Amino acid sequence: MNHERTRRLLAVNLNYMGDGLFTTPALAALRARFPDTTIDVLAGERAAAILRDNPHIDRLITRPPRGGAGRSANLWKTLREGEYDGVILFQSTIVNAALAALAQIRVRVGFDQDGCGSFLTHRVKERSAGEHVVDAYLRLAEAIGDPPSNEISYPLTIAVSAQDTAFADDFFRKWSEKPTVGMVIGATRAQKRWPETYFARLADKLWNADGIGCVLLGGSEETEAARRIQLEATSPLVSAVGKTTEKELASIVAQLQVVISGDSGPLHIAAAMKTPVVALFGSTDPAETGPWPLKAPSLAAVTPRRRQFFTMPCTALPVASAPPVMTGSIV
DSSP, X not given: OOGGGOOEEEEEOOSSHHHHHHTXXXXXXXXXXXXXXXXXXXXXXXXXHHHTTOTTOSEEEEOOSSOTHHHHHHHHHHHHHHTOSEEEESSOOHHHHHHHXXXXXXXXXXXXXXXXXXXXXXXEOOOOTTOOHHHXXXXXXXXXXOOOSSOOOOOOOOOOOHHHHHHHHHHHHTOSSOOOEEEEOOOSSGGGSOOHHHHHHHHHHHHHHHOOOEEEEOOGGGHHHHHHHHXXXXXXXXXXXXXXXXXXXXXXXXXXXXXXXXXSHHHHHHHHTTOOEEEEOXXXXXXXXXXXXXXXXXXEEEETTTTEEEEOOOTTOSOTTHHHHHHHHTO
């Protein structure tokens, strides 16, 4: 792909927070390959919230919250008005690929899946079983442009402001005993969620054994669940559920010693903020959607449904008793 002819690229992103965060290494790779090109991103509202102020994005466009004709019309309008030379379809659907072709975008990159292939100029093999989503997205970015002269690693990226950090400082200042363990109580699908009573029991066990305080984390849709967990727990249990933006949540997570979570957006926020995590997996495969990079230190993932462990070294865990408690009381 000729750099001189590539003035503008559009990346068609995903809808959810974790999905959007998973594309940030690929966006960094695109920027390394096209340092002087304008890179715009079209994303759903939740994904856009975590991508905002990303240093590799020139313009972030938020699409309508609902799918169907409205979302397709928004993509068509963006493609026609943006004068793009290329489009990268992180969301590789046949509708998105067909619209890019109809708009006569010169370079169209996407996964060769679900009938997309005939509309693409650069067909990338669809993600295989056991391949991490981040690695698959990186393959999309690497399908065009020249690789940088030196080897570069691309981390998950969240741009946190001084205001977000101040919010977290104020949040923790309210508590005489600062909580050190975060518990993410929600997920997009019910089968990804750990039972509420388990969070209450684990919070009590950590408090009674070592005086370790916990804070509940999640969105506004988990407010009632957080209330029930607090009522069941006998230990002092702080809740930030429904009280933060995505970036404020990232700032709180950055001050914790460990985060316990199912397969959810906040889990990946914790990984991006380099906070050690204990990840609970049941219906999904941690090899595909687990904390990334998979070889990073201080990460652990548990699959309680299968009674199996998918673990990585936890040498940097300040709360050394957390993983054993999980091992004994969950599995």
